[in-house]
Amino acid sequence: MPEVVYSNLKDGETMKVVIVGCGKIGRSILKNLTEEGHSVCVIDRDPKVVRSIGDDYDVMCINASGTDIEALKRAEVSSAELFIAASANDDANMLSCCFARSLGAAHTVARLNDAEHYTDADYIKRCLDISMIIDPDRLTSQAIFNTLKFPSAVRVESFTRHLFEMAELCVKPDSVLDGSSLAALRDTTNADFLICCILRDRKTYIPDGSFVLKAGDRIGLLAASDDMPKLLNRFGVVKKSAKNVMLIGGSRIAQDLAERIAKSGHHVKVIEKDIDRCHEVSGTLPRSVSIICGNGSRHELLDSEGIDNTDAFVSLTGIDEENILSAFYASGKNVPKVIAKVNQAGFVDISGKLGLDCVISPSRITADIVTLYARSLSSSAGSSIETLYTLMDGSIEALEFAASASFTKQGVELKDLDTKPGILIAGIIRGSRTIIPKGSDAILPNDKVIVIAAGERLCDLSDILQ
Incomplete structure (x- = not known):
């Protein structure tokens, strides 16, 4: 979660943003920030990506490397409030953030994919003056x-x-x-x-x-x-605890997830078709994790590895279509919990309509984190956003604010607050106490306030008021 940051922006003011790398994750970040009303410039070395972005969005596009100083100058990085390096190359992301900061970008965000880099994230942030590091796989x-x-x-x-x-x-x-x-x-x-x-x-x-x-x-x-x-x-919606979990694909997400599951005391089986990757993953995970070398899209293999006795099935290959098809097969075998990793926005929506209840999108998760960071830049120093989630297929936002003196309605009963339509104060955290508020409750100093918002872009707790 990003730290609280302050800028010279007025509350709710739009920013100039530069995004380097517009693959699935960069494109999802672009979508969020343009919908927020920010002025965005995109830099990508792939001409096809640049043409596609230019066709779909009203943004400035530059076909160049994110470490090209002249390209960064053309993008007017010196006046950018936020610079985001979201390519798949860690070294290029760190270097482009370093260049952008030296040219005058106010805040920089680097996407890092390598586990070793993330372990050294605080050191990298200090040395390269990077404001925030995001790791989509860990998220x-x-x-x-x-x-x-x-x-x-x-x-x-x-x-x-x-x-x-x-x-x-x-x-x-x-x-x-x-x-x-x-x-x-x-x-x-x-x-x-x-x-x-x-x-x-x-x-x-x-x-x-x-x-x-x-x-x-x-x-x-x-x-x-x-x-x-x-x-x-x-409510009668409890399913059997996921004690036996099958993961398809030996990606870094699968590796990190398998470690979390194993540490929680449950059994996990990872199926990966690349033998070298199998050896690499097996060397880092607890002995209790089973590593199977095979093609997880083959139904015969899934059957022989006990999909019928699996409590949860998670498809994590790098191919969205393969993940969706494997998830449908697991659903057909009545696996209690089925999750598919899907990055392309169109596939996320279609999967839900076709009956896959649980689809996880790394690009959406990462874009939400970056959106939270961007909102925190344009919020006041007092009632900043601490958490932001998009719910209900993106139509609702759940936000957590830290209430302080900038919120002038402290102590006023909620029933007397004149809030905007589509706003609900859903929860209050006061110290270690949780409150589902009633009309007679009030927001007090240092409360954490959970707000549900439909159709409203909130940057500050005061934005809930008419």
């Missing part, structure tokens, strides 16, 4: 691991010190949730929780107590971390 591994903790959830995100968790769930036919109003659920459940957003038939709702759930809805459930397992059990 993706953590997101998948969080979801595996609650196999019934499509995804799980956490807020300050994991005190609050947000779970996206699909309402199944004839479940406790199907046909229940939110008020009735609250009355029959001891735990404190809030269903704060709902996606139904591609339309998003921030519901009140009278809203009645139905099968097919996707809901956003916010609760204290200790209460989440009890709530899922109460």
Whole structure:
């Protein structure tokens, strides 16, 4: 998570941004930042990528290397508030950030893919004066691991010190949730929780107590971390704990995820078709991890390796189409939890429509982190954004703000706040205490405030007010 940063921008002011490297991740960052209204210049050495970006976006495009000083000058890096090096080459990213900073870029972000580089991230930031380092593989591994903790959830995100968790769930036919109003659920459940957003038939709702759930809805459930397992059990959506996990592909994401799963005491099997990569991965993982050399897209191999007895199946190859097809096969074998890694935005949307509930996109995860950082640059020094997640296929944002003196409505009961339409104050963290707020509650100094926003770009806690 990025540290809090301050700039000379006025609250909500747009920035000049330069992005180097517009592959899947760079392009996703570009999409987010142009939608935020920022002025973006793109530098990429592949002429096909530059032409494609120029056709799809109204941005300046330069066909050059990100370490080309003249190209950086043409991009007017000296006046850039934010410079992002997002290519697949760590050394080039670090060098281009170093050049950009020396030319006058105010803040720099470097994507690093090598585990050794990430281990030395603090040292690299200090030496090269890089503002922020992002590692898409580690971010993706953590997101998948969080979801595996609650196999019934499509995804799980956490807020300050994991005190609050947000779970996206699909309402199944004839479940406790199907046909229940939110008020009735609250009355029959001891735990404190809030269903704060709902996606139904591609339309998003921030519901009140009278809203009645139905099968097919996707809901956003916010609760204290200790209460989440009890709530899922109460709602009848608990699936068997993922004690046996099968990973397809020996990528760095798989390597990091396998280590996390093994450390949690569960069994994990990694299937990778490249023999050299198998030896490389096996040398870094605990002995309890099984490494199988074979083609994970072959159904015969999956059957022989016990997919029928697998609790969770995660497809992590570098090919989106292969991951989707393998995930559909695992779903057809009734594996309780199936996750597919998909980077291309079009495939992410199509997969959900075709019935794959859980699709993880490294490009979206990374773009959300960069968007959070960009928002923090244009927020006040007082009520800065600490966490940002996009929910419900990108139609809702869940944000966590640190409240301080810049928020002038402290101590005012929530029912008396004149908030904008599409805004919900969903949770408050006060020290180590979690609060699902009622109208009589108020925001106090040093609170962490969780806000749900539909159709609003929030940079500061005060932005929730009319």
